[in-house]
Each structure stands twice: as structure tokens, then as C-alpha cells.
Amino acid sequence: MFKKLPGDEARNLVSTTPDTAVVFRPAVVRTPAFVTIVIWLSRLIAGLVRLVWRHPIAIAVPAMPGVTWTLYGWRPALLLVGLVALVGLSWASLHQSSFLRLVGWRLLAFWRLVWIYRRHWQPVMIVSGLGRHLRGRDYLPRLMRVECDGWADRVTVKMLNGQAVKDWADRTDQLAHGFGSRSCRMSIARAGRLVLTFPRRDPLAAPLPAVPIPDVVSVGPVEIGAREDGTPYRLKVHGTHVLIAGATGAGKGSFLWSTIRGLLPALRAGLVELWALDPKLMELSFGRDLFTRYAADPDQCADLLDDAVTVMQERAGRFAGLQRSHVPTTADPFVLVLVDEVAFLTAYQSDRTLKQRITAALATLTTQGRAVGVGVMAALQDPRKEVMNIRNLFPDKIALRLDESEQVDMVLGDGARDRGALADHISPVPELGAGVGYVRLETSPDPVRVRAAYVSDDDIRAMVAHYATPTCTAPAESVPVQRSASDSALVVDSTPVTGAAPVAPEGVQANG
Incomplete structure (x- = not known):
């Protein structure tokens, strides 16, 4: 906690002999084990509470069968898994939009948070220049939240103190390739926070047929x-x-x-x-x-x-x-x-x-x-x-x-x-x-x-x-x-023709 890093002492030493290696013993302040354990436990509890608060569905899916197995054995746990799967499939087939909104996209967001963004966050931030490695410590922007829908991931990020929006706008290409997306779009959520949009697929890749003529008389939109x-x-x-x-x-x-x-x-x-x-x-x-x-x-x-x-x-x-x-x-x-x-x-x-x-x-x-x-x-x-x-x-x-x-x-x-x-x-x-x-x-x-x-x-x-x-x-x-x-x-021909049908040029079919 109060440990001095070796580099802090080395920079204060001066050697006048080029062939002689500098030997030093870093000063270390020992922290009581009880204090260290309390600090780590508090961080663990805060992290678990934050994880359950942000991803209740993703935590409940493996937690419920585990608790059932521990209390009642594997047969009730297996029955519970089958029942939940049957209910989920029925819900998804009968009303897919509500299932995806309440369950599907939340599970996908938790998976991509753990496997894509959290796993690659530190190297992408350091290599792109949005994070700093100083004196053995990483200073990284904070990954706040990941939300998913049918086409993209939206990642909420808290910038480091002193960073500007332009610092992120200049590195959208690095962010896109670092997290395996074809592009990255940035918008400002509020002061100090950005929302990065990473598309997973392109709904506009194929031409769209003509929109049906509306039945309602309207001038727009x-x-x-x-x-x-x-x-x-x-x-x-x-x-x-x-x-x-x-x-x-x-x-x-x-x-x-x-x-x-x-x-x-x-x-x-x-x-x-x-x-x-x-x-x-x-x-x-x-x-x-x-x-x-x-x-x-x-x-x-x-x-x-x-x-x-x-x-x-x-x-x-x-x-x-x-x-x-x-x-x-x-x-x-x-x-x-x-x-x-x-x-x-x-x-x-x-x-x-x-x-x-x-x-x-x-x-x-x-x-x-x-x-x-x-x-x-x-x-x-x-x-x-x-x-x-x-x-x-x-x-x-x-x-x-x-x-x-x-x-x-x-x-x-x-x-x-x-x-x-x-x-x-x-x-x-x-x-x-x-x-x-x-x-x-x-x-x-x-x-x-x-x-x-x-x-x-x-x-x-x-x-x-x-x-x-x-x-x-x-x-x-x-x-x-x-x-x-x-x-x-x-x-x-610039001469107006009144009451006469328009004449089409050769090779051009006249309409009407």
C-alpha cells in the first residue's frame, strides 16, 4: 500500500564508474496483513455488488441452478435448468422482441463485456495512447457499461481527468480494430463520459426495395x-x-x-x-x-x-x-x-x-x-x-x-x-x-x-x-x-410548347 517502487531510488543514484553496476536496496514500508485483507475484501464485496446490480439476469442464470444443486441435489437443479430453458424458448418464440429486450440483449452484453471489452481493455487503451503506464502503474479510462441491441454494442466510458473529446475522436480507428469492429462512432453522454458505438453487423448491406406508398395523407416526415x-x-x-x-x-x-x-x-x-x-x-x-x-x-x-x-x-x-x-x-x-x-x-x-x-x-x-x-x-x-x-x-x-x-x-x-x-x-x-x-x-x-x-x-x-x-x-x-x-x-429547345405533348429524344422512352 505504501511500498516504494525500485525506480524511485534508482533515479537518485549516480555512478561515476561506467563499468560498475548500481546496486541498491529499495526502501519498503510493510503494511499489516490485517489492513491488506480488509482492503481486498472491501474491493471484492463492492465489485460483486456492482456486478449484480448491473447484470442481474446474467448472474441469476448460473446462480439459481448452483444454489438449487447445493441445497437439494443435482436432480432438482437439472429440472430447474430444463424448466427455465423451456420457458425461455416459449417466450422467445411467442414474443421475441420482449424476450430480447429483457433477457437476450442483457446476456449478450454481459458476455461481450467479459470476453471482448474487459479482456482487451488494458492493451487497447495503452497502445492507442488513451491510457498511460507510469512508474509501474496503469492509468486507464474506466469501462462503465456495455449495452447491446440487434446491430451494435454501446460502451459507456469515463475519461481520465485531463482528457479531451478530441483525444478519443482521433483514435476511433484504433478502437474499432482493437475490439474487432468495422467502425467506431462516438457521442457525448455527459461531462466526462462518452458512448462508443461498435457495430456487430450491417443491416444496410443489401439494397432496400421501394417503401410502400403510405395509406395516410401526410406531408411528412x-x-x-x-x-x-x-x-x-x-x-x-x-x-x-x-x-x-x-x-x-x-x-x-x-x-x-x-x-x-x-x-x-x-x-x-x-x-x-x-x-x-x-x-x-x-x-x-x-x-x-x-x-x-x-x-x-x-x-x-x-x-x-x-x-x-x-x-x-x-x-x-x-x-x-x-x-x-x-x-x-x-x-x-x-x-x-x-x-x-x-x-x-x-x-x-x-x-x-x-x-x-x-x-x-x-x-x-x-x-x-x-x-x-x-x-x-x-x-x-x-x-x-x-x-x-x-x-x-x-x-x-x-x-x-x-x-x-x-x-x-x-x-x-x-x-x-x-x-x-x-x-x-x-x-x-x-x-x-x-x-x-x-x-x-x-x-x-x-x-x-x-x-x-x-x-x-x-x-x-x-x-x-x-x-x-x-x-x-x-x-x-x-x-x-x-x-x-x-x-x-x-x-x-428553350421555346415553351403550350398544349403539346413532350417529345422524347431518340432512344429515350416517353412516360405517361
Whole structure:
């Protein structure tokens, strides 16, 4: 207890003869055996009480047969084990969710605490630099609790005094590999305590089929896919603006079409209007009959955005002094402006005047449109500031597969990647990574990993066949497309065609 370590005396000795070994006898203060026994017994009792308090189910499972064997013999103990096993199997088959919540996950948490985390805690902490070995003693962060569910372990840790959250954020890779997980995510529980999330499996590894069209008429939140824990992911579109950033083939269309699919009942009821801007003429044109207004030519896109600003300002004038938030009605429906490739209209637009009009309109909508029921959902590939200088005006952001780690913080905010948003590690294979992304909600700084459902071409055709109405044709914004005689590039005729059906280019099937 009061023993001096050998190193304490050695550093005070100086030898002037190089070939002579330093010989010393360390000073030792002997502690009475009674004091040592009392200290060890108190620690043992405190540890047992803490173990029973934290893991009652795991302790009761082996304790009850042991006590029965000691008091009544092995036959009653064997009968008790068989009875408990039968009850457990019956419970698990009849109501699996409650069995897992009350028994299954607690047993798994106790097993992983003992076999995975407690067993490897000291070497992982020392090697990663989160613990210290000083003068023969280990100073380690305290492992407080392990909780399990269907997909991950959540480990509560008490940091050492003097440690910062950044010390742990910089070592998430070491922690993940040290405890045998593919990744590690960190969140702050309270001052001095962190929660480390170690996934055991990936519920988002396989593509998700299109979410069924809801039966209830609602403007959101819209169910568009699933979260990493297996629960449905619902995207808020009414009362906010959403920015989707991802490289080519990352699955931005899955988020756009899943949102459209979830709003179809409200669209038919007249509570929602979908205004689509499709400068690439590839993504949203496939279901243009679903949109209240549709534009592809940059001039018409600018006009559509100006009209949205006019609607927004007209509503703001009527709502002033009467209401502070928008309630969708058939007279004032929720207007969702969908922009497939916003960078084409802002950063890559050669017409300077047109570029300024579009940027100003988007900035006005994203700063003033939420309260009056005008929302913007924009998708882009490059999240750099010079490409999208108004990205901070979008409260909700989604980062799909990105090319560089720095782009993650550009989309989700500073420190998002350190907290586990590894968007640059998403697989480029479509079956594994298309539609997978990290979401930072307006109310939380911690990223959430989600996957949007894949809406196939057949699903879109069925949506158009059942939900396209005469009010969703927007003839003035439907632009004819013709193929240039000199090359295979698509040339857009900017002349509006009123009352005429849209003409599809060669090789592209017309919808509707």
C-alpha cells in the first residue's frame, strides 16, 4: 500500500564508474496483513455488488441452478435448468422482441463485456495512447457499461481527468480494430463520459426495395428507407430544406424518388405541389407527369424559381400577423422544389446574369420559405464552397459517398467525420453503397447512418400510371428535346410548347 517502487531510488543514484553496476536496496514500508485483507475484501464485496446490480439476469442464470444443486441435489437443479430453458424458448418464440429486450440483449452484453471489452481493455487503451503506464502503474479510462441491441454494442466510458473529446475522436480507428469492429462512432453522454458505438453487423448491406406508398395523407416526415439500427428512416421535408451531396452513382436519386413516393397521397389530395428542376434531363424527367411544374432549360429553371419566390412572398404577406407556421391546405399547399443537380445551375452556368438570378432565388427560398410552406430539396456532386456557396442555408444535410474526407465536414459541419460520419469510406459498388449516407439533423450534431430505398423504373411507371393527374402535366414547362445532327449531345429547345405533348429524344422512352 505504501511500498516504494525500485525506480524511485534508482533515479537518485549516480555512478561515476561506467563499468560498475548500481546496486541498491529499495526502501519498503510493510503494511499489516490485517489492513491488506480488509482492503481486498472491501474491493471484492463492492465489485460483486456492482456486478449484480448491473447484470442481474446474467448472474441469476448460473446462480439459481448452483444454489438449487447445493441445497437439494443435482436432480432438482437439472429440472430447474430444463424448466427455465423451456420457458425461455416459449417466450422467445411467442414474443421475441420482449424476450430480447429483457433477457437476450442483457446476456449478450454481459458476455461481450467479459470476453471482448474487459479482456482487451488494458492493451487497447495503452497502445492507442488513451491510457498511460507510469512508474509501474496503469492509468486507464474506466469501462462503465456495455449495452447491446440487434446491430451494435454501446460502451459507456469515463475519461481520465485531463482528457479531451478530441483525444478519443482521433483514435476511433484504433478502437474499432482493437475490439474487432468495422467502425467506431462516438457521442457525448455527459461531462466526462462518452458512448462508443461498435457495430456487430450491417443491416444496410443489401439494397432496400421501394417503401410502400403510405395509406395516410401526410406531408411528412416521409419514410424513405431505414436507419443503421433497422428502424425506419423518416425524412422531414415540410418546414425545412434538405441538401443531398454525393459522388456520381452514390444514390442521390434514391432519396429524391423515395421522397416523391412518400408524398404521392398528399399530392393527390392537393396538399402538396412538386416543382422539379431537372437540368440533366435524366433523373426527374422519367416521371415528369407527377410534377405540378417541371423545367429543364436553365432559363425556365430560373423562371420557375422566381415563381416560387413570388408564391413565398405572397403567402408571407397574407400570413403576416396571423400565423407563424404553415399548415398545408388545398388553398395553400406545401410546395417542394426539387433540384436534381443544383451545381449545374449555380457554379457551372456560363450565363452570369442567369447564374445570379438562380443563386439569389435559391438563397431567398432557403432563408424565408420554411415558415410559409415552400421547401427546397437540392442534390449536388461537389460540396465545395465555390460550387455551392449557400449550403449552410440548408438545415438538414445528407452526405452520401464522397471522394475526400474533407468533404464530409463541408457537408455535415466541422467534426462530423471525427464523430463517425465516414462518407468517404462508403463502397463504390452500387449493390453495397448506393443510397447509403450519413444524416445530420437540425436538432442533433451526431451523424446518423441511413440508406434510402431503391425506386426502380417499374416503380416510377406504376407511380405515374396511378397518381398522375391532369394538373400534374405542366405543359408550359415540358420542353421538347431533339438530338443534334453534329454529335450525340442533347440539345434543349428553350421555346415553351403550350398544349403539346413532350417529345422524347431518340432512344429515350416517353412516360405517361
